[in-house]
Amino acid sequence: MVNFVWLVMIVFGILVAGAKGNVDVVTKAALDGANDAVKISISLIAIISFWLGIMKLAEEAGLVRALAWLVRPAMRFLFPSVPKDHPAMGSIVMNLSANILGLGNAATPMGLIAMRELQKLNRGRDSASDAMCTFLALNTSCVTLIPTTIIGIRLLYGSTDPTSIVGPTIMATAFSMAVAIIVDRILRLIYSEKGR
Amino acid sequence: MFEVIAELSRWAIPLVLLMVPLVAMLRGVKVYETFVDGAEAGFSTAVKTIPYLVAMLVAISIFRASGAMEVLVAVLSPVLNFIGLPAEVLPHAIMRPLSGGAALGIASDIIKTYGPDSFLGRLVSTMQGSCDTTFYVLTLYFGSIGIKKYRYSVILGLTADLSTLAASIFIVRVIFGMGG
Numbered sequence: 001m002v003n004f005v006w007l008v009m010i011v012f013g014i015l016v017a018g019a020k021g022n023v024d025v026v027t028k029a030a031l032d033g034a035n036d037a038v039k040i041s042i043s044l045i046a047i048i049s050f051w052l053g054i055m056k057l058a059e060e061a062g063l064v065r066a067l068a069w070l071v072r073p074a075m076r077f078l079f080p081s082v083p084k085d086h087p088a089m090g091s092i093v094m095n096l097s098a099n100i101l102g103l104g105n106a107a108t109p110m111g112l113i114a115m116r117e118l119q120k121l122n123r124g125r126d127s128a129s130d131a132m133c134t135f136l137a138l139n140t141s142c143v144t145l146i147p148t149t150i151i152g153i154r155l156l157y158g159s160t161d162p163t164s165i166v167g168p169t170i171m172a173t174a175f176s177m178a179v180a181i182i183v184d185r186i187l188r189l190i191y192s193e194k195g196r
Numbered sequence: 197m198f199e200v201i202a203e204l205s206r207w208a209i210p211l212v213l214l215m216v217p218l219v220a221m222l223r224g225v226k227v228y229e230t231f232v233d234g235a236e237a238g239f240s241t242a243v244k245t246i247p248y249l250v251a252m253l254v255a256i257s258i259f260r261a262s263g264a265m266e267v268l269v270a271v272l273s274p275v276l277n278f279i280g281l282p283a284e285v286l287p288h289a290i291m292r293p294l295s296g297g298a299a300l301g302i303a304s305d306i307i308k309t310y311g312p313d314s315f316l317g318r319l320v321s322t323m324q325g326s327c328d329t330t331f332y333v334l335t336l337y338f339g340s341i342g343i344k345k346y347r348y349s350v351i352l353g354l355t356a357d358l359s360t361l362a363a364s365i366f367i368v369r370v371i372f373g374m375g376g
Contacts, residue, residue, distance in 0.1 A: 001350040005331075006251065009259040017262035025261045033257030037249035040336075041242050049238025054216055056234020057227060061220035101205045111333075112241055112340045119341040127345035128338065136337060136349050140328040141356040145201050147325035153304045154321055159312035168318070168367045169325035175367075176326065176360035183355050187348040 044108070051109035055091065064090030078138070078181070079131045081121070088117035092135055102144035111139060130188050137180040143173045241340050248339025252331060256294045265290060281365060284310070285320050292323065293330035293357050300324065318372055322364040327357055 017023050058064050068075065068089035075082070075089045082088050091114035098107035114135060122129040147169060154162040217227050259265065265287055273283035281289070284306060292299040303324040310316040330353040338346060 001348075002334075002346045005350065006255050009255040009264075012268075013255075013258035013260075013262035013264045016264040016267050017258075020263055022263075026258055029257040029261035030254045032261075033254035034250045036257070037253040038246055040253075041246045041249055044242040044245065045239050048242050049235040052238050052241070053231035053233075053235035054213065057220045057225065057230050058216045059234075060225040060230050061216065061223045063216060063219060098208075101201070101208050103205060103208060106209055108336070111337055115337050115341050116237075116241070119343070126343055128343050128347045128349055132338075132343070133347060133349040133352060136334060137352045137356055139337075140330045140333050140353050141360065143326055143328060146205070147321075149300065150303065150321050150324045153300075153307055154312040154317070157304075157307050157312045157317075159317075161313065164313075164372075165318055165321040165325060168322045168364065168371055171367050172322055172326040172360050172363040175363040176356045179359040180352065180356040184352055187352055191348050 047105055048109045048112060051106060052113060055094075055110070055113050058090075059087055064094075066090075067093055078134055081129065081131050082118070083121075086117065086121070088114055088121065088131070091117055092138075096138060096142055099139065099142055100145055102146055102148060130192070133188070134181075134184050137184050138177065141173065141176045141180040143169070145170065244342065245336055245339040248335045252335040256331070260291075260295065260298060281361070282316060282319070284316050285323065288320055288323060289361055292327045293354065294332070296329040296332065299327075299329075315368065315372065319364060319368045322368055323361060326364060327360050330354065330357055 013029075014023070014026050017026050055064070064087045065085050068085050068087070071089070071093050072084060075092070076084060079089070079092070091110055095107055095110035095114050098104075098110050115132065118129060118132050118135065121131065146163075146166065150165070151162045154165070217231075220227050220230065268290060269283070269286050273286055276286055277283055288299055288302045288306065291302055303320045306320045307317045312318075312321070334346060334349060334353060338344075338349075
Protein backbone atom coordinates (compact mmCIF):
# COMPACT_ATOMS: atom_id res chain seq x y z
CA MET A 1 0.00 0.00 0.00
CA VAL A 2 2.70 2.48 0.95
CA ASN A 3 4.66 1.42 -2.15
CA PHE A 4 1.61 2.10 -4.28
CA VAL A 5 0.82 5.53 -2.80
CA TRP A 6 4.46 6.58 -3.06
CA LEU A 7 4.79 5.51 -6.69
CA VAL A 8 1.48 7.10 -7.71
CA MET A 9 2.42 10.46 -6.18
CA ILE A 10 5.71 10.57 -8.09
CA VAL A 11 4.58 9.11 -11.44
CA PHE A 12 1.29 11.00 -11.55
CA GLY A 13 3.03 14.20 -10.44
CA ILE A 14 5.68 14.01 -13.16
CA LEU A 15 3.14 13.13 -15.87
CA VAL A 16 0.87 16.04 -14.92
CA ALA A 17 3.79 18.45 -14.75
CA GLY A 18 4.93 17.24 -18.18
CA ALA A 19 1.46 17.58 -19.68
CA LYS A 20 1.17 21.10 -18.30
CA GLY A 21 4.52 21.97 -19.87
CA ASN A 22 6.31 22.80 -16.62
CA VAL A 23 8.32 19.65 -16.07
CA ASP A 24 11.18 21.67 -14.58
CA VAL A 25 9.25 22.16 -11.31
CA VAL A 26 9.74 18.44 -10.64
CA THR A 27 13.49 18.63 -10.00
CA LYS A 28 13.14 21.63 -7.73
CA ALA A 29 10.23 20.04 -5.86
CA ALA A 30 12.20 16.83 -5.33
CA LEU A 31 15.17 18.71 -3.90
CA ASP A 32 12.93 20.92 -1.74
CA GLY A 33 11.23 17.83 -0.32
CA ALA A 34 14.55 16.16 0.48
CA ASN A 35 15.79 19.35 2.08
CA ASP A 36 12.71 19.66 4.29
CA ALA A 37 13.07 16.03 5.35
CA VAL A 38 16.66 16.48 6.52
CA LYS A 39 15.78 19.74 8.29
CA ILE A 40 12.95 18.05 10.19
CA SER A 41 15.14 15.10 11.19
CA ILE A 42 17.99 17.32 12.35
CA SER A 43 15.67 19.54 14.38
CA LEU A 44 14.31 16.38 16.03
CA ILE A 45 17.76 15.58 17.49
CA ALA A 46 17.34 18.24 20.17
CA ILE A 47 13.84 17.42 21.43
CA ILE A 48 14.28 13.66 21.15
CA SER A 49 17.54 13.74 23.14
CA PHE A 50 15.89 15.89 25.78
CA TRP A 51 12.78 13.73 26.17
CA LEU A 52 14.74 10.48 26.02
CA GLY A 53 16.73 11.77 29.00
CA ILE A 54 13.60 12.69 30.95
CA MET A 55 11.89 9.41 30.05
CA LYS A 56 14.91 7.40 31.16
CA LEU A 57 14.66 9.16 34.54
CA ALA A 58 10.92 8.47 34.69
CA GLU A 59 11.56 4.82 33.89
CA GLU A 60 14.30 4.35 36.49
CA ALA A 61 12.09 6.08 39.07
CA GLY A 62 9.29 3.60 38.32
CA LEU A 63 6.96 6.34 37.07
CA VAL A 64 6.43 4.85 33.60
CA ARG A 65 5.44 1.54 35.14
CA ALA A 66 3.12 3.30 37.59
CA LEU A 67 1.44 5.10 34.71
CA ALA A 68 1.12 1.87 32.74
CA TRP A 69 -0.46 0.23 35.80
CA LEU A 70 -3.03 3.03 36.16
CA VAL A 71 -4.39 2.64 32.64
CA ARG A 72 -3.99 -1.14 32.50
CA PRO A 73 -7.60 -2.17 31.77
CA ALA A 74 -7.96 0.01 28.65
CA MET A 75 -4.45 -0.71 27.43
CA ARG A 76 -4.75 -4.48 27.84
CA PHE A 77 -7.85 -4.36 25.68
CA LEU A 78 -6.15 -2.25 23.01
CA PHE A 79 -2.72 -3.91 23.12
CA PRO A 80 -3.19 -7.57 24.04
CA SER A 81 0.25 -8.46 22.64
CA VAL A 82 2.12 -6.11 24.99
CA PRO A 83 2.95 -7.63 28.42
CA LYS A 84 1.18 -5.84 31.28
CA ASP A 85 3.18 -3.06 32.97
CA HIS A 86 5.64 -3.00 30.04
CA PRO A 87 7.30 0.44 29.67
CA ALA A 88 5.77 0.69 26.16
CA MET A 89 2.34 1.14 27.80
CA GLY A 90 3.58 4.11 29.83
CA SER A 91 5.12 5.87 26.83
CA ILE A 92 2.02 5.25 24.70
CA VAL A 93 -0.11 6.94 27.38
CA MET A 94 2.37 9.84 27.60
CA ASN A 95 2.23 10.29 23.82
CA LEU A 96 -1.56 10.23 23.63
CA SER A 97 -1.89 12.64 26.58
CA ALA A 98 0.59 15.06 24.99
CA ASN A 99 -1.39 14.82 21.74
CA ILE A 100 -4.68 15.55 23.47
CA LEU A 101 -3.25 18.54 25.32
CA GLY A 102 -1.77 19.84 22.06
CA LEU A 103 1.86 19.58 23.19
CA GLY A 104 3.32 18.79 19.78
CA ASN A 105 6.90 19.25 20.95
CA ALA A 106 6.52 16.55 23.56
CA ALA A 107 4.14 14.27 21.67
CA THR A 108 6.52 13.34 18.85
CA PRO A 109 9.47 12.30 21.05
CA MET A 110 7.13 10.35 23.35
CA GLY A 111 5.71 8.58 20.33
CA LEU A 112 9.18 7.68 19.05
CA ILE A 113 10.08 6.36 22.52
CA ALA A 114 6.91 4.24 22.51
CA MET A 115 7.89 2.87 19.08
CA ARG A 116 11.36 1.96 20.41
CA GLU A 117 9.75 0.00 23.24
CA LEU A 118 7.34 -1.72 20.86
CA GLN A 119 10.24 -2.59 18.55
CA LYS A 120 11.96 -4.39 21.46
CA LEU A 121 8.87 -6.64 21.69
CA ASN A 122 8.94 -7.02 17.90
CA ARG A 123 12.45 -8.51 18.18
CA GLY A 124 13.91 -5.97 15.76
CA ARG A 125 12.03 -7.10 12.66
CA ASP A 126 11.53 -4.68 9.75
CA SER A 127 7.82 -5.40 9.61
CA ALA A 128 5.28 -3.52 11.77
CA SER A 129 3.79 -5.41 14.73
CA ASP A 130 0.07 -5.46 15.55
CA ALA A 131 0.65 -3.21 18.54
CA MET A 132 2.45 -0.64 16.35
CA CYS A 133 -0.45 -0.51 13.89
CA THR A 134 -2.91 -0.02 16.76
CA PHE A 135 -0.74 2.66 18.35
CA LEU A 136 -0.37 4.62 15.09
CA ALA A 137 -4.10 4.40 14.41
CA LEU A 138 -4.83 5.82 17.88
CA ASN A 139 -2.12 8.42 17.49
CA THR A 140 -3.33 9.78 14.15
CA SER A 141 -7.04 9.62 14.97
CA CYS A 142 -6.80 11.11 18.45
CA VAL A 143 -6.37 14.82 18.46
CA THR A 144 -5.99 17.98 20.52
CA LEU A 145 -8.88 19.19 22.64
CA ILE A 146 -8.17 22.79 21.64
CA PRO A 147 -6.97 23.21 18.03
CA THR A 148 -5.30 26.56 18.71
CA THR A 149 -3.97 27.18 15.17
CA ILE A 150 -7.30 26.90 13.42
CA ILE A 151 -9.05 28.91 16.16
CA GLY A 152 -6.45 31.63 15.57
CA ILE A 153 -7.15 31.64 11.82
CA ARG A 154 -10.91 31.82 12.42
CA LEU A 155 -10.37 34.77 14.73
CA LEU A 156 -8.12 36.45 12.16
CA TYR A 157 -10.88 36.35 9.53
CA GLY A 158 -13.48 37.80 11.89
CA SER A 159 -15.35 34.79 13.25
CA THR A 160 -18.07 35.75 15.73
CA ASP A 161 -17.55 32.47 17.59
CA PRO A 162 -14.08 31.05 16.81
CA THR A 163 -14.28 28.20 19.34
CA SER A 164 -17.67 26.96 18.05
CA ILE A 165 -15.84 24.22 16.11
CA VAL A 166 -14.31 22.65 19.24
CA GLY A 167 -17.39 20.56 20.03
CA PRO A 168 -17.78 19.22 16.46
CA THR A 169 -14.02 18.52 16.32
CA ILE A 170 -14.12 16.42 19.49
CA MET A 171 -17.20 14.54 18.26
CA ALA A 172 -15.65 13.81 14.85
CA THR A 173 -12.46 12.67 16.58
CA ALA A 174 -14.33 10.38 18.96
CA PHE A 175 -16.15 8.82 16.03
CA SER A 176 -13.01 8.23 13.98
CA MET A 177 -11.19 6.80 17.01
CA ALA A 178 -14.01 4.32 17.50
CA VAL A 179 -13.86 3.41 13.79
CA ALA A 180 -10.07 3.07 14.00
CA ILE A 181 -10.28 0.68 16.97
CA ILE A 182 -12.90 -1.51 15.29
CA VAL A 183 -11.22 -1.57 11.86
CA ASP A 184 -7.89 -2.28 13.57
CA ARG A 185 -9.36 -5.42 15.13
CA ILE A 186 -10.76 -6.60 11.81
CA LEU A 187 -7.53 -5.93 9.88
CA ARG A 188 -5.49 -7.59 12.62
CA LEU A 189 -7.50 -10.79 12.14
CA ILE A 190 -7.27 -10.68 8.35
CA TYR A 191 -3.54 -10.02 8.35
CA SER A 192 -2.71 -12.56 11.04
CA GLU A 193 -4.25 -15.25 8.86
CA LYS A 194 -1.96 -14.21 6.02
CA GLY A 195 1.02 -14.71 8.33
CA ARG A 196 4.00 -12.38 8.50
CA MET B 197 -13.81 24.37 30.38
CA PHE B 198 -11.51 25.73 27.64
CA GLU B 199 -9.64 27.83 30.18
CA VAL B 200 -9.05 24.77 32.36
CA ILE B 201 -7.64 22.77 29.44
CA ALA B 202 -5.51 25.69 28.27
CA GLU B 203 -4.10 26.11 31.77
CA LEU B 204 -3.48 22.37 32.02
CA SER B 205 -1.57 22.49 28.71
CA ARG B 206 0.60 25.34 29.98
CA TRP B 207 1.48 23.50 33.17
CA ALA B 208 1.81 19.94 31.88
CA ILE B 209 5.43 20.02 30.74
CA PRO B 210 6.85 22.17 33.56
CA LEU B 211 5.14 19.86 36.05
CA VAL B 212 6.56 16.73 34.39
CA LEU B 213 10.01 18.35 34.43
CA LEU B 214 9.60 19.14 38.10
CA MET B 215 8.17 15.82 39.26
CA VAL B 216 10.23 13.32 37.28
CA PRO B 217 13.72 14.31 38.53
CA LEU B 218 12.41 14.86 42.07
CA VAL B 219 10.77 11.46 42.32
CA ALA B 220 13.79 9.85 40.64
CA MET B 221 16.10 11.41 43.23
CA LEU B 222 13.87 10.29 46.13
CA ARG B 223 13.97 6.75 44.74
CA GLY B 224 17.75 6.83 44.75
CA VAL B 225 18.35 7.27 41.01
CA LYS B 226 21.53 9.09 39.98
CA VAL B 227 19.59 11.77 38.12
CA TYR B 228 22.27 13.46 36.01
CA GLU B 229 23.97 10.27 34.83
CA THR B 230 20.65 8.60 34.05
CA PHE B 231 19.45 11.57 32.03
CA VAL B 232 22.65 11.57 29.95
CA ASP B 233 22.37 7.79 29.47
CA GLY B 234 18.88 8.16 28.07
CA ALA B 235 19.59 11.22 25.92
CA GLU B 236 22.49 9.43 24.22
CA ALA B 237 20.16 7.65 21.80
CA GLY B 238 18.59 10.93 20.64
CA PHE B 239 21.02 11.55 17.81
CA SER B 240 20.79 8.08 16.26
CA THR B 241 16.99 7.99 16.59
CA ALA B 242 16.59 11.34 14.80
CA VAL B 243 19.15 10.63 12.09
CA LYS B 244 17.61 7.23 11.41
CA THR B 245 14.43 8.95 10.19
CA ILE B 246 16.26 10.83 7.38
CA PRO B 247 15.99 8.28 4.53
CA TYR B 248 12.32 7.56 5.29
CA LEU B 249 11.35 11.22 5.50
CA VAL B 250 13.35 12.07 2.36
CA ALA B 251 11.49 9.36 0.41
CA MET B 252 8.07 10.47 1.60
CA LEU B 253 8.54 14.24 1.45
CA VAL B 254 10.08 14.10 -2.05
CA ALA B 255 7.01 12.26 -3.35
CA ILE B 256 4.60 14.63 -1.59
CA SER B 257 6.53 17.66 -2.82
CA ILE B 258 6.45 16.51 -6.47
CA PHE B 259 2.75 15.70 -6.16
CA ARG B 260 2.01 19.17 -4.76
CA ALA B 261 4.19 21.24 -7.08
CA SER B 262 3.15 19.51 -10.31
CA GLY B 263 -0.50 20.52 -10.12
CA ALA B 264 -1.49 16.85 -9.93
CA MET B 265 -3.90 17.67 -7.14
CA GLU B 266 -5.99 19.97 -9.36
CA VAL B 267 -6.34 17.12 -11.85
CA LEU B 268 -7.34 14.72 -9.09
CA VAL B 269 -9.89 17.22 -7.76
CA ALA B 270 -11.42 17.65 -11.23
CA VAL B 271 -11.75 13.88 -11.63
CA LEU B 272 -13.08 13.18 -8.15
CA SER B 273 -15.40 16.11 -7.46
CA PRO B 274 -18.45 14.83 -9.44
CA VAL B 275 -18.29 11.56 -7.50
CA LEU B 276 -17.83 13.26 -4.14
CA ASN B 277 -20.49 15.87 -4.81
CA PHE B 278 -22.81 12.93 -5.36
CA ILE B 279 -22.10 11.54 -1.88
CA GLY B 280 -22.43 14.97 -0.28
CA LEU B 281 -18.86 16.23 0.04
CA PRO B 282 -18.62 19.83 -1.17
CA ALA B 283 -15.99 20.03 -3.94
CA GLU B 284 -14.46 23.14 -2.34
CA VAL B 285 -13.04 21.15 0.59
CA LEU B 286 -11.75 18.26 -1.55
CA PRO B 287 -8.19 19.67 -1.90
CA HIS B 288 -8.07 19.91 1.88
CA ALA B 289 -9.33 16.34 2.32
CA ILE B 290 -6.64 15.06 -0.05
CA MET B 291 -3.83 17.16 1.43
CA ARG B 292 -4.63 16.64 5.13
CA PRO B 293 -3.00 13.18 5.52
CA LEU B 294 0.01 14.21 3.40
CA SER B 295 1.11 17.62 4.60
CA GLY B 296 -0.01 19.53 7.67
CA GLY B 297 1.32 22.86 6.41
CA ALA B 298 -0.29 22.57 2.96
CA ALA B 299 -3.63 21.54 4.46
CA LEU B 300 -3.55 24.47 6.85
CA GLY B 301 -2.86 26.80 3.91
CA ILE B 302 -5.88 25.42 2.03
CA ALA B 303 -8.04 25.66 5.17
CA SER B 304 -7.17 29.30 5.80
CA ASP B 305 -7.82 30.08 2.15
CA ILE B 306 -11.34 28.57 2.37
CA ILE B 307 -11.99 30.41 5.66
CA LYS B 308 -10.84 33.65 4.06
CA THR B 309 -12.93 33.16 0.89
CA TYR B 310 -16.19 31.88 2.39
CA GLY B 311 -15.97 33.32 5.91
CA PRO B 312 -15.16 31.47 9.15
CA ASP B 313 -18.81 31.12 10.15
CA SER B 314 -20.05 29.80 6.79
CA PHE B 315 -20.84 26.11 6.34
CA LEU B 316 -17.61 25.56 4.38
CA GLY B 317 -15.57 27.58 6.89
CA ARG B 318 -16.85 25.55 9.82
CA LEU B 319 -16.51 22.28 7.94
CA VAL B 320 -12.88 22.86 6.96
CA SER B 321 -12.07 24.07 10.50
CA THR B 322 -13.47 20.84 11.92
CA MET B 323 -11.62 18.76 9.31
CA GLN B 324 -8.36 20.54 10.08
CA GLY B 325 -8.83 20.04 13.81
CA SER B 326 -9.92 16.43 13.84
CA CYS B 327 -7.49 14.88 11.34
CA ASP B 328 -3.77 14.27 11.50
CA THR B 329 -0.92 14.13 8.99
CA THR B 330 -1.19 10.35 8.75
CA PHE B 331 1.55 9.73 6.17
CA TYR B 332 4.04 11.98 7.92
CA VAL B 333 3.41 10.30 11.28
CA LEU B 334 3.68 6.78 9.81
CA THR B 335 6.92 7.65 7.98
CA LEU B 336 8.50 9.32 10.98
CA TYR B 337 7.47 6.77 13.61
CA PHE B 338 8.28 3.68 11.55
CA GLY B 339 11.45 5.31 10.20
CA SER B 340 12.85 5.92 13.66
CA ILE B 341 12.97 2.17 14.35
CA GLY B 342 13.77 0.98 10.82
CA ILE B 343 10.37 -0.54 9.98
CA LYS B 344 9.98 -0.85 6.20
CA LYS B 345 6.85 -3.01 5.94
CA TYR B 346 3.89 -1.01 7.19
CA ARG B 347 1.40 -3.91 6.83
CA TYR B 348 -2.18 -2.72 7.31
CA SER B 349 -1.33 0.57 9.04
CA VAL B 350 -1.73 2.67 5.85
CA ILE B 351 -5.20 1.31 5.12
CA LEU B 352 -6.11 1.70 8.79
CA GLY B 353 -4.89 5.31 8.90
CA LEU B 354 -6.71 6.25 5.72
CA THR B 355 -9.91 4.57 6.93
CA ALA B 356 -9.73 6.64 10.10
CA ASP B 357 -9.15 9.80 8.03
CA LEU B 358 -12.11 9.03 5.77
CA SER B 359 -14.37 8.38 8.75
CA THR B 360 -13.26 11.71 10.26
CA LEU B 361 -14.21 13.41 7.01
CA ALA B 362 -17.64 11.75 6.91
CA ALA B 363 -18.23 12.51 10.59
CA SER B 364 -17.16 16.16 10.17
CA ILE B 365 -19.61 16.72 7.31
CA PHE B 366 -22.45 15.03 9.18
CA ILE B 367 -21.82 16.75 12.52
CA VAL B 368 -21.32 20.24 11.08
CA ARG B 369 -24.55 19.83 9.04
CA VAL B 370 -26.52 18.69 12.08
CA ILE B 371 -25.17 21.31 14.49
CA PHE B 372 -25.02 24.36 12.25
CA GLY B 373 -27.61 23.46 9.58
CA MET B 374 -27.20 22.85 5.88
CA GLY B 375 -26.72 26.39 4.56
CA GLY B 376 -24.67 27.64 7.51
